[in-house]
């Protein structure tokens with residue numbers, strides 16, 4: 301193995317500490333804590349773990365955490381009514397509805413109901429539009445975390461060839477938009493892409509977000525490429541990413557592990573977005589780029 305391992309866990313811990321310091325200063329300046337409301341519907345075990353982690357991380361960063369746990373058979377109207385109450389609550393700066401929702405609920409309608417200025421997940425189409433057009437808004441946490449890791453690793457990304465594999469609204473599309481804004485030349489590849497290996501072989505940066513264990517092979521990579529693995533696939537023996545780690549680590553210059561790479565950045569960026577929302581809502585100045 302020759303690749304450097306990108307330690308997302310350590311980077312995320314440092315970001316959470318920085319957010320905690322700024323959150324304390326925010327409380328002094330505004331007379332209240334920044335607040336994050338998290339809504340969990342049902343009992344999906346992985347979602348319950350993520351929601352618990354979010355609550356703990358929020359409190360540890362000196363912000364207020366409001367957890368709303370609803371039964372799996374919650375009606376659409378009741379969930380919408382809760383979102384409306386959170387939209388109107390001045391103690392709540394950020395609202396997050398944990399995904400996936402149970403199948404009977406209309407996810408898009410729920411996400412559309414969140415006030416875009418409290419949409420710290422960055423999933424509302426208004427925030428997607430702001431990202432696409434370079435306006436200030438909220439960027440989805442996982443791609444934002446990937447961008448931070450890439451900039452820490454490579455510095456200026458301008459002119460780099462980047463391939464993003466996966467075109468979801470939550471990761472692939474915003475990731476491509478962020479890399480475009482960072483002046484990369486971006487290919488957004490997906491399940492219908494022909495000769496994916498040829499695209500990947502030209503890339504300085506590969507972001508894999510396809511949701512298929514070990515899908516990207518080491519022999520596809522350009523030697524020295526930086527590989528960001530967004531996949532979290534549960535297989536016998538534990539968690540693996542979308543990249544075949546052992547073969548990729550022999551060719552890449554740097555690679556994120558799974559676990560301990562991109563995953564921890566998701567929650568750290570959620571805290572960051574919540575603190576940004578609090579400053580905007582309270583009219584307290586913040587150097588957002590420095591956070």
Ligand SMILES: Nc1nc2c(c(=O)[nH]1)N[C@@H](CN(C=O)c1ccc(C(=O)N[C@@H](CCC(=O)O)C(=O)O)cc1)CN2
Pocket residue numbers: 350396397398399400421441442532539558559560561562563564565566567
């Ligand atoms: N409303 C949202 N729902 C979901 C999101 C999201 O960003 N907003 N993302 C995922 C789940 N998620 C946070 O919600 C999340 C996933 C993974 C991790 C993480 O730290 N993973 C660890 C491994 C954890 C394990 O052992 O299972 C890692 O990769 O190192 C954090 C948050 C879907 N839903």
